[in-house]
Amino acid sequence: MGRPNEEVEALLKEYADLIAITHGDAFKARVYEKAARAIGGHPRDVSQLDAAELRDIPGVGKSIAEKVVEYFRTGRITAVEETRAKIPAGVRELITIPTLGPKKAMTLYEDLHISSVSELADAIQAEKLRDLKGFGEKTEQNILHGIALLQQAGGRILLSMAMEQAEEVVAQLSQVTGCQSCTYAGSLRRMKETIGDIDILVAARRSAPFMDALSELPATAETIAHGEKKTSIRTTKGLQIDLRVLPPDSWGAGLQYFTGSKAHNIRTRTIAVRQGLKLSEYGLFETESGKSIASRSEEDVYARLGLPWIPPTLREDRGEVQAGVRGELPELVTEQDIRGDLHTHTDLTDGLAPLEEMVEAAAERGYAYYAITDHAPNLYMQRMTDEKILAQGERVRELDGKHHRMRLLHGTELNIGPEGELDWPDDFLAGFDLCVASVHSHFNLSRKAMTRRLVRACENPHVNVIGHPTTRLIGKRPGIDADLDEVFAACARTGTALEVNAQPDRLDLCDEDILRAKEYGAKFVIDTDAHSVLHLAFLRYGVGTAQRGWLTKDDVINTWPLGRLRRFLSGGRAA
Structure with a gap:
């Protein structure tokens, strides 16, 4: 795909x-x-x-x-x-x-x-x-x-792959004459980590041109069903896409309905019934008279139910409706809030681009600061040495401030050994601006040993971030067996941030773990773990996952101004 x-x-x-x-x-x-x-x-x-x-x-x-x-x-x-x-x-x-x-x-x-x-x-x-x-x-x-x-x-694919296909189809259908609105809905709009099939919605007065256009797209391998209200196709890569064309006046209700989730929709329909109303993909209606009272926008539908607009990433029936009733919905972190990426790699280790190219690409994204965190020597295949990392640090200092006043931080991604040990001694680690510590091996330790390993890393005063904390690879490798509640408590106690790794096959921490960690008062960082210039754009998937975990700007350290971030990194944990 x-x-x-x-x-x-x-x-x-x-x-x-x-x-x-x-x-x-x-x-x-x-x-x-x-x-x-x-x-x-x-x-x-x-x-x-x-x-x-x-x-x-x-x-x-x-x-x-x-x-x-x-x-x-x-x-x-x-x-x-x-x-x-x-x-x-x-x-x-x-x-x-x-x-x-x-x-x-x-x-x-x-x-x-x-x-x-x-x-x-x-x-x-x-x-x-x-x-x-x-x-x-x-x-x-x-x-x-x-x-x-x-x-x-099963047949599910990564969020990033589905997003790429969906945005391509939306762009193509938006060019069809008569299109008033077009977007993706369903679990993709909710930014779930894997997607079964893609729901595309169009607002138009005539459906036939769009149904025909979908069937004729270059990526369409097979038309599964072709109708007036819904057409389903299978792409050349085996992914199913379902298209529904809605009357423009029903756009908001249809978008709310087809975004879901099922449990969220049951919750909103229950509220409607209690008010003597009926909620469907065509609108919110008075039950007795059939009169339409809200349908054109999602905001109108939610408002008529007595709710604020609820961000799609929260619509999983995990308390968002109740929070909306109380006026306590969080103001979720957004991609625009991120001031810098704090976990990236260059070709000094396993990255694909030299330092200068990664820095230039980060500057083009408008970041206020940016960190380079190449692998430390205990990941032996990367062949890192003290001399190499020190020379890189000198080059980082030479480049600092030369890219649209973006400030550069020199860091490293350390390896957390089986006993919680790190690659370099404390006096050497003190020379870095920040240290990300991650598990890269020995995935099968006992639960007790794995927990102790992570907690010891948190307790090292030079470790600022626990990278991809569970080490999972979606659909390929399960997360490590550790008492994550103990780890989250240790992070909160020591002021060690937990990473939300935006690599699409990681998204680690996942949304449910984020929710648990937040209860302990832990802080977070949304990073791309970029190994190429293209990977910097993965930030959107990390932000989507963070939103699903109800994170706000204050929860995420790389939304903070550089001064506050530096205080956090230097041990001023209250920052």
Whole structure:
């Protein structure tokens, strides 16, 4: 679904997995993984580049460039298809399970003749895996959790992928003659982390032109249903889009109704019934007379129910209606409130762009401040050294203030070791403007050990932020097993901010965890964890997640003026 770059990224990542499964060269597999990441984050559309231009992308050599050109010329990569043919279909099914790597999948196939997800689940229940080398009870539990994640995800896709498709369709339908309004609704408008299908609404007096236009879009692979009030299509990427055309006078009621959630709508309809009214997608009506009393705007509908307009990101029946009745709805943080990004990477470690390009891109976003936080040395594959990070710090100071008066902060993303230890000693850490500390390994510690590990990191006076606190990857890796309530309490006590990581496959903390952490009085930071210039735009997804967690500007430290932020970072936790 997404940009051609993302299609190639997914294909090259698959090829790296296939190389691993077939016991190929491990170095070659890593080369393809790195190239996939570089292409995915490249700012230009790679389908428009020739082989020479592709080789200018870091990590893309002659062979990989030729494969990319082949893909856009023929729709396939011969080497990938030939390697796929060597892999039994059953193994390819097994590697779709989060937490199950390609080598273990091949072992299961070769040793136990397991070739499907259901067969694997049965084998685990029968305790057949425990005699295999590298498998045990903990591995079984992880695989079962991965199967549950796979089943739960079903046909759902990441918020970012759905948003890209929806905005493209909205832009195209908005050009159709007669369109008065057009937008997306449903769970996408509520900014849920994954989306099942996309709801598009149009306000117009005639529906037929829009129904026909949707069916004729270049991205449409199949028309599932074509009607006067609703048309459903499946895109070339397999995503379902449902279009409804509403009378302009019903726009507000329809937008409220189709945004949902179901539980929120039940709550609002109950209020309507108690007032002798009926609420539907066409408007708010008097039950006895059928007279329409509100429908043109959402604000009108909510006001007539005795409520303020409720932001879509809150519409989950988690107390928003009751808060509205009491006049206690929060003024949610917005993307415009964010003054700077405090967790980003450059090509000094695993980023794709040099420091200067990342800084320039941040300045173009109008930030007041911006932090560079490359990985510390205990993430060994990044090959960080004291000398490299100190030299980067000097360069940051040279650039500071030269980009539209945007101030630069030099930081690092530390690794939280199994015992809560960090990469550098305290005297070295004191030289950074801020330190983000994150878990990157040892995901399977006991609950007690994992909790102690995170709390100890919070208690280090040089740690300002706990990065992607649960380490989850949506649909791929479950969050770590820790007593998050104890961690949240420690963050509040020590003045350590919790990150809302805006990477679409993380969104970590998630909305429900944010709600819990806020109850303890913890502060938050919304970061992109950007590894390329393009990633800086992911901020919108972090803000949406923060809104779903009811966060305000005061809760989020990177909405604060630089002076207040610096006091927080230096230990003035009341700030």
